[in-house]
Amino acid sequence: DIQMTQSPSTLSASVGDRVTITCRASQSISNRLAWYQQKPGKAPKLLIYKASSLESGVPSRFSGSGSGTEFTLTISSLQPDDFATYYCQQYNSYPITFGQGTRLEIK
Amino acid sequence: EVQLVESGGGLVQPGGSLRLSCAASGFTFSDHYMDWVRQAPGKGLEWVGRIRNKANSYTTEYAASVKGRFTISRDDSKNSLYLQMNSLKTEDTAVYYCAKSGGYQAFDYWGQGTLVTVSS
Numbered sequence: 001d002i003q004m005t006q007s008p009s010t011l012s013a014s015v016g017d018r019v020t021i022t023c024r025a026s027q028s029i030s031n032r033l034a035w036y037q038q039k040p041g042k043a044p045k046l047l048i049y050k051a052s053s054l055e056s057g058v059p060s061r062f063s064g065s066g067s068g069t070e071f072t073l074t075i076s077s078l079q080p081d082d083f084a085t086y087y088c089q090q091y092n093s094y095p096i097t098f099g100q101g102t103r104l105e106i107k
Numbered sequence: 108e109v110q111l112v113e114s115g116g117g118l119v120q121p122g123g124s125l126r127l128s129c130a131a132s133g134f135t136f137s138d139h140y141m142d143w144v145r146q147a148p149g150k151g152l153e154w155v156g157r158i159r160n161k162a163n164s165y166t167t168e169y170a171a172s173v174k175g176r177f178t179i180s181r182d183d184s185k186n187s188l189y190l191q192m193n194s195l196k197t198e199d200t201a202v203y204y205c206a207k208s209g210g211y212q213a214f215d216y217w218g219q220g221t222l223v224t225v226s227s
Contacts, residue, residue: 001171034213036152043204043220044144044152049213087152091212094168096142096154 002026002090006099012107017078021102023071023088032092035064035073038101039084047086048073078104109133109216111205116221123195123225129188129205129218137161137183140208143190145201146220155179155203158188173199195225 003026013019023033031051036044046055048064051071061076075082083106088099115127129141140163143155156169158179167179178191188205202220209215 032212036214038152043217044214045217046209046213046215049209049211049215053211055213055215089152089154089213094157095170096157098152098154101151 001095002029002093002097004088004090004097004099006086006088006102008102009100010103010105012105013078014107015078015080019075019078019104021073021086021088021104023066023073023099025069025071025090028068029090029092031067032090033064033066033071034089034091035062036087036089037082037084038087044087109207111207111216111218113203113205113218113221116203116223118224118226119195120227121195121197121225124191124193125195125223127190127192127203127205127221127223129190131186131188131205131207134207134216136181136186140212141179141181141188142206142208142214143179143188144204144206144214144217145199145223146204147198147201150201153201155190157208192223195223197225199223200225 005024007022033051035048038044052064086102110132112130142157156179159166176194180189204220205218206214207216
């Protein structure tokens with residue numbers, strides 16, 4: 001199985017900050033990586049697919065990069081609505097696996 | 108508007124069975140792979156399994172933790188996805204989400220989830 005490791009597990013930041021979350025795969029997954037945002041009590045929401053493609057309707061302050069084993073999700077200027085938990089996911093091979101999540105909290 | 112609505116969750120004893128359903132609308136259900144993902148209370152996301160479309164013979168994939176106990180099926184005539192869960196364990200307690208696989212196989216739409224509690 002491909003292990004997905006996110007860092008940090010928790011991130012404290014302020015509105016307007018630029019933040020970056022890292023996701024590392026235990027073996028190469030090409031660009032078959034997605035990022036999701038989840039708020040308490042809600043279903044996850046797709047933000048980024050194919051490592052760097054922005055899902056329709058997602059604000060442009062979200063961006064993704066990387067290939068192979070190292071990936072990043074960047075939020076260029078944090079907004080109040082962005083405080084949530086973020087997950088990466090590989091869909092290169094079965095079983096599909098998620099990172100453990102990064103909780104983004106208000107400083 | 109794409110909608111996925113899960114139902115069938117509830118309280119079940121260890122060793123019991125439960126069948127979850129997911130009603131889909133707003134897209135051509137028969138064209139898409141569909142997945143189940145679960146989330147134990149306070150924990151992260153865990154992929155449960157996938158069913159491919161008719162063009163790919165409705166083949167399935169499962170996580171090791173559920174293989175042999177859970178079965179995913181679909182009825183394209185009813186735009187519905189199912190998860191039959193047998194031999195349930197306390198560690199199967201979770202919110203279960205159905206999800207639609209988009210063109211690049213990321214999960215572009217999710218249902219609201221249904222809670223399954225396995226407890227005596």
